Amino acid sequence: MELFEDPPAGSNAPEFTVSEISGAVKRVLEGEFGRVRVRGEIGRVSRPSSGHLYFDLKDDRSIIAAVTWKGQAARLSTRPEEGIEVIATGRLTTFPGQSKYQLIVDEIEPAGAGALMMMLEKRRKALAAEGLFDEARKRPLPYLPRVIGVVTSPSGAVIRDILHRLRDRFPTRVLIWPVAVQGEACAPQVTNAIQGFNALDPDGPIPRPDLIIVARGGGSLEDLWGFNEESVVRAAAASKIPLISAVGHETDTTLIDFASARRAPTPTAAAEMAVPVRADLAARLAESSARMIRANQTREQRQRQRLTDLARALGRPQALIDPARQRxxxxAERLEPALKGFVRTRRDRLNALPFSLSVLRSGLVNRRDRLTAIQQRLQREVIRDEARRRETLTQIGTRLTRARARTISDAGRNIARQKQELSMLLLRLQAAAVRLLPPRRERLERLDRLRQTLGYTETLRRGFAVVHGPSGLITSAKQAAETPRFEIEFADGRTPVRPDSGPTKPTRAGKSSKDQKSLF
Structure with missing residues (x-):
């Protein structure tokens, strides 16, 4: 009887588990394609609530699944949008859960200016469909703003041009919000600046601007791309403060130009739109004042003439008074009999009042009795309500006393626990200081020795010298010949030198030492 059966034919091939095969494929793929750059068109972009980005890279024959994790997605310079051609940089790996390979993308860049223009046009149409560019929602510019907020780089020529133009036309208060005007930091900083100006309190210590100018000089499409970002456009459209866009030159167009209240061809033109010319206003004011004075004088003269004409039509004052005196x-003759009749009528009515007064008196007595009964009932209700409230307050006071005791006890336990944690942290801090200080001290000593080794004093000890003149170091023979007095520094000190002969012409390199004249 055989204890073991013979293995069937072909069973000598090794067996692998699914995980072993998946791991082997993953290692081979990541080893051969550690980091790659893939060019293709983006399709099927998915943005789940987790914050990760899932999309496809495709050409006319193949598709590669791509993913960007949440932490890296926020730092992408170009957001993936369906239909644009890009160059994605990342590493290839596998996803064993679905038996597929995918590209972990770290960076995305448009594949040329054509892709940028396509993405820009697609974004413009999407934002326009939301109504962000409608003229009806844009706010009119104030005629004479008291405070102007400028969002731009504080170190460029743009802010100087704006301030110079405002100073020439109509000096006003300017608040500058410094931002980066290109690069990855441009869009978030410009967005925060617009939202920050809108969030200022009108009555706060920093006044809220009446007008905002977003300005930048000219540049390429890539340089101006920060002003095409969706966050900047939405911030400009949602701004409650009128906004002037002055990005680039007249031929440059960005999406913020469509969302702003006005677009200026240059930053200088934006300053001209913001304020009028003070001299023109003064001239118009003087002209209006003169016209008002002339109009008042003409009106007063016309009314005086009319008063004179009306006075001629009036008769004598005595003729106006005589008829009134006669009436x-x-x-007066009819007044005395009328007064006597009035007094007699009132006396008769007063004599008939005693009966009415007795009726009124009895009614008052009845109402007094009713009020007394009501007062007694109110007093009893007040006493009962006061007793109920006193009992309620007593119960509440008892509960508060217990709660206060529990709170004090919990606070004591928390303080004891925190003291213990603080002691442990102090011990860890002391141990860390003892552990970290010796390596830091040793490294500092090594750097100091390196500094001494690389200094020029070590070079002086090897036989070299340094020549010092009245105005600095002397580095040429011509300079030494023209200097009446100088010093030579050796390793152990300096020695003053005064050439005996006058300035000599320096010798050229390559001549023999016999042809060279000594300075000493």
Missing amino acids: FDLF
């Missing part, structure tokens, strides 16, 4: 005398 007064007539009514």
Whole structure:
């Protein structure tokens, strides 16, 4: 009887698990394609709530799945958009969960200016479809802003041109928000600047601007790309403060130009749009003042002439008073009989009042009795309500006393625990100081020895010298010949030198030592 069966034919091939095969494929793929740059068209972009980016890179024959993790997605200079051609940089790896390979993308750049223009046009149409570029939602510019906010680089010529033009036309207060005007930091900084100006309190210590100017000099499409970012356009469209876009020269167009209230061809033109010319305003004001004075004088003269004409139409004052005096005398004769009749009528009515007063008195007595009963009931209700409230307050006070005791006890336990944690942290800090200080001290000593070795004093000890003149180091024979007095520095000190002969012409390199004249 055989204890083991013979293995069937062909069973000598090794067996692998699924995970072993997946791991082997992963190692081979990552070893052969550690870091690659892939050019292709983006398709099927997915942005789940996790923050990662999933998209496809494709050409006319193949498709590669690509993914950018959440931490790297926020630092991409170009956001993936479906339909544009890009160059993606990253590393190839596998995803065993679906038996496929994918590209982990670290950076995305457009594949030429054509791709940038295609992406720009697609973004412009999408934002326009949302209504961000509608003229009806744009705010009119203030005629004479008290404070102007400028979003630009503080070190360029743009801010100087704007301030110079404002100073010439109408000096006003300017708040500068410094930002980067190109590169990856441009878009977030410009967005924060626009939102920051809008968030200022009008009555706060920093006044809120009445007008914002976003300015930058000219440049290529890549240099101006920060002003095409969606965050900048949305911030400009949502700004409650009117905004002037002055990005680039007249031929340059960015998406912020469509969302702003006005577009200026240059930063200088933006300053001219922002304020009027003070001299022109003064001239118009003087002209208006003169016209107002002339109009008042003409009106006063016309009214005085009309008053004179009306005065001629009036009769004598005595003729106007005599009829009124006659009517007064007539009514004065009728006044005495009328007063006597009025007094007699009032006396008769007063004599009939005692009966009415008795009725009123009885009604008052009844109402007093009712008010007394109501007062007694109110007093009883007040006493009962006061007792209920006192009992409620007593119960609440008891609960508060217990709660205060519990709070004090919990606070004591927390303080004790925190003291213990602080002691442990102090011990760890002391141990770390003892562990880290010796290596740092040794490294400092090595650097100091290296400094001494590389210094020029070591060179002086090897036989070299340094020549010092009245105005600095002397590095040529011609300079030494023209200097009446100088010093030579050796390793152990300096020696003054004064040539005995006058300035001599320096010798050229290549002549023999017999033809060269000594300075000493």
